Amino acid sequence: MIAPTRRQLLAGAATVAVLAAAGPVFAADISTALPANAKPLPLDKVRLRPGPFAHAVETNRKYLLSLSADRLLHNYRTNAGLEPKGKVYGGWESDTIAGHTLGHYMSALALTHAQTGCSECRDRLVYIVDELETVQNAEGDGYVAGFTRKRKDGEVVDGKEIFPEIMAGDIRSGGFDLNGCWVPYYNWHKLFNGLFDAQTHCGIDKGLPIAVGLAGYIDTVFAALDDDQVETMLACEYGGLNESIAELYARTGNDRWLKLANRIYDHRVLDPLRAGEDKLPNFHANTQIPKLIGLARIYEVSGSPQDQFAARYFFDRVTHHHSYVIGGNADREYFFEPDQISRHITEQTCEHCNSYNMLKLTRHLYSWQPQAALFDYYERTHLNHILSQQHPETGGFTYMTPLMSGTVRDYSQPGEDAFWCCVGSGMESHAKHGESIFWQGEKDGRDMLLVNLYIPAEAHWAARGADMVLDTRYPYESESTLTLYGLKKPGRFPIAMRVPGFANGKAAVTVNGETFDAPVRDGYAMIDRDWAQGDTVTMAIPLDLRIESTPDDPDTIAILRGPLVLAADLGSSKDTFEGADPALVGSDLLGAFTAASPEWAVYDTQGIGRPGNLRFVPFYSQYDRRSAVYFKRFSESGWKTQEAAYLAEQARLRDIAARSVDVMHLGEMQAERDHNLESDISYPVTYRGRNGRDARSGGYFEFDMKSREGSLILQATYWGDERKRTFDIMVDGVKLATQTLEQDHPGEFFTVEYPVPAALTLGKSKLRIRFQPHDRNTAGPVFGAVLFTAKEGAPV
Incomplete structure (x- = not known):
């Protein structure tokens, strides 16, 4: 967890005061030295100078230009009955989430153009928007999408097929799946963002009518549903679709879109946050974060205090109670119980999309009320998680950034098949490393420049006609120097340079080489003086x-x-x-x-x-x-006492890890999708902090597990206080075992091992595992399954 600084504790105290009040309205600003609000310098006014972040942007630019726009547009054209111009990519782009990468790609092209001035990125974006216009015109009703739908018989068809069913009240979702289509609203959120970024950063206005037409189609679907049906539909991950529609309202002024944005509201998750309650454990983390970004944007366009509070409360809980030392959060993509970090240091920590979205949320909160603590979190995550997510040579991206000792980072291999969600968000993260270095605001009628990140860069600050260079080797060296090499409006104004919380208010400041007494207020060294062209200010931060x-x-x-x-x-x-x-x-x-x-x-x-x-x-x-x-x-004495037990436990865990062939986390959406889970009369369950799945009488659940030849062991985990139930466990249609649960391990979870004969694994790279209840019984709940090799010489 990120240790709270004094100013974070002050912010927490303000939150507590709010929760004690009659309604969820935040207290008055705790800051006295900073502007009431702030905004970043435009990305196209910032250029990175040589360093790790500039290298990441250039590596990413080359990767973006290696991709084919026509291949990413394949499904958009085929869904509209048009001849594709490129072969579809593999991986997720050949699954029912197809098309999600295009929206990320559009945003990344727009951001890269703004960050670097790359004209080829803009030209490619113009082409994509033109193609989307052609697709939408062919559809004829505002619809435009690349996702597909898998029917019950396995046939893959245009994803548009699901919406008449939904409008008729036939709504089916397992969390990621909506009527056989993988997260269609999430997919559209990425497309909306790509269209908006094309307008914001490249001046491509043609995308706005496309967004209006698509929103009209979506509104027609929502209009056919009552509130309960909408809630059922929103059980499927919808990304930040509420943010997209609120943004459309901001760009058009049409009240229709604000009304729709407010209907895209998941009560199950968001009501507790509005009430100041942390009920995040066992929720898929990145499904939730964009919803709060959406509430933040709705607050900005409508002034809704409940949405503001929910966004700030969520940020506080995630960053202070659910985050690892590198700033990332979640284990196996899910939030766990607050303040339980030591129990979740695994090979599946810190999904990149989570941090990508948390940094977006940070920028919203900072713009409302600048607080240095917000950028303490931002800097921590941006430097340690985001920068680690891209391989600096290949341009590949991680999905997870594992924190378990000895675990390898798994980077995508740029090419045909690597189109995970974190590849898409990675494209964006590494296109815009200059977006949050410099901020601006007004205090007491005077312009103020705020320096929040110490990254080598040059920038133009229009308010003072200032051209600036920030020279630094931070965080390797303590000094950062800001030079005003051009200043059309000289005079007296403050420059606020963030003093990170770890420095405990200690920073040495010099102006033009002379010591300057800069008070540290609200986490910033305040250099308030008359400035002229050529002036320099240097701040040294202790790096202990x-x-x-x-x-x-x-x-x-x-x-x-x-x-x-x-x-x-x-x-x-x-x-x-x-x-x-x-x-x-x-x-x-x-x-x-x-x-x-x-x-x-x-x-x-x-x-x-x-x-x-x-x-x-x-x-x-x-x-x-x-x-x-x-x-x-x-301690020395403690080690002598515990050394043998510690090493024995480490050896046991290493032995299991070494022999593991595959692990199935039942009840978790991504794991179930990755293992091709199919089920009937079967439900995910959560009990005592663990996810699982059961099947009721007449139903079943089954899934694939990786295999290898030879004798294996299938291990399943159960709760020991279940009422009597009996079920069969099948492997590729062969009954492996019959299990009866009957309160024989009271008060604890326990595991059962089922030997898998070598004859069942011969010549196979995967096995189909099925749990099926006897008549009038339940199978499970099963709280996870592991397939591992038997120890050499063990009887099977």
Whole structure:
């Protein structure tokens, strides 16, 4: 978890005060030195200078231009009865979510044009918008989409087929699936954003009528449904469709769209947040974050205080109670119980889309009321998670950024098939690294420049006619220098430079090489003086090592230097990691760190590492390396007492991981889709913080699991207090076992292992696992299944 700073505690106190009030309206601004609101300098007025972020933008630009617009448009044209101009891509673009990448791609092209001035990106975007206009005209009713629908017989058809069914009241959703189509409203949210970004950043106005026509089609669907039916439909992930329609209202002024935006409201999730209640555990994380961005935008266009409160409360809960040290959140894509980080340090942490969207939400909140703590979070996440998500050489993207010791990052391979959701959001994240460095506002009738991120850049600030350069090697070096090399409107105005919370208000400021007494107020060094062309201001921020503990276990810790999360380097990703998770032992851990290459934040430890000395490096840079981020901390005496048990448990976990062939997280939407789950009279369940699935009498559920030849073991997890029920477990149509649950493990979850004979795995790369209840019985609930190899020599 990100440790709260004093100003975060103040913000939290303000939240508590609000919750105690009669209604969800935030207290008066706690800031006295900052503007009431702020906005970023336009992205096209900022150019990055050489450094990791500029490199990421250029790597991403090359990747974007390697893609084919016609291939991404394939399904849009075929759905409209038009001849495609390019072969469809594979991966998700050949599934029923097809078309989602195009919206991300359009936004990424627009953002890259604004960030770099790349004319080829704009030309390509003009072409795509023209093609979408052709598609919409062929449809004839405003509809335009690339997604498809899989019928019950397996035939894949145009996704448009589902909407007459929905309008007739036949609404079926398992969370991601809507009547056989994968997240169609989420898909449209990306397309709307692409059209809007084309207008905002490239002046392509032709996209707005396309958005109006599509919104009209969507409104027709909603108009056919009563409120209960809309709620049923919105059980399917809809991204930030509410944000898109609110944005359309802002651009057109048509009240029709504000009314529709307010109907796109998931009461189950959003009502508790409006009431100041954290009921996020076991919700799919990235399904929820865009809904709150949508409420933020609705607040901005309509002034609705409940929506403002929900967005701010959600941000507070996620960043302070559900986030890891790198700023990311969620385990296996799901929120878990608040403040339980140490129990969820796994290979499936920190989906990129979550952080991409949380940074969007941060920008909304900061624009309403600038607070330095918001950019403490932004900087942490942007530097440690977002920058680690793109491979700097291949341009590939991670889906998850794993924090479990020794786990390899899995980057997409740019080409035919890598079109995950996080590839799409990755295209955008790495197109706009200059968007939040500089902000502007007014205080007491005077212009104010706010510097929030220390990234090498040059920018133009129109309010003062200022041309500026920010030179820095931060976070490797403490100093950042801002030079006003052009200033058409000289005079007295304040420049506010953020002092990160980890610095505890300490910062040294010089102006034109002379010490300047800059008070630190509300998290900013305030340099208020008469400015002239050629003036420079330099701020030095201390970059000390420190320890951060998880909230639930003070002895599960991470090491940071300034904003950088440091990781122990455990070797090449090409080499197998078979050791125990490293631990740190001693009473003065930081005292045992020695700077090996301080200019790159590289440290060696002496005497405190177990099983040996460790080298620490910036976590984000471990693209092709194995890392340890979290460590168990022991005193010398504690280690002697617990060493044997700790190492034995580590060995047990490594043994299971080494023998695992596949894991199925039942009751979780993405896992069930990835494993081709099919079911009837079957329901996802949540109990005691665990997700699972059952099947009632006459029903079943079945799914694929990866396999390999030889004797395997299927392990299933159950709750030990179930009333008596009996069911069969089948493998490829062969009954493997009959299981009866009968309150025989009271008060606990337990596992059962079912040997899978080698004859059932011969020549197979996957198995079809089926749970089927006996008559008048229930199968499960099953709280997850694991398929792993039997130990050598074990009887099967």
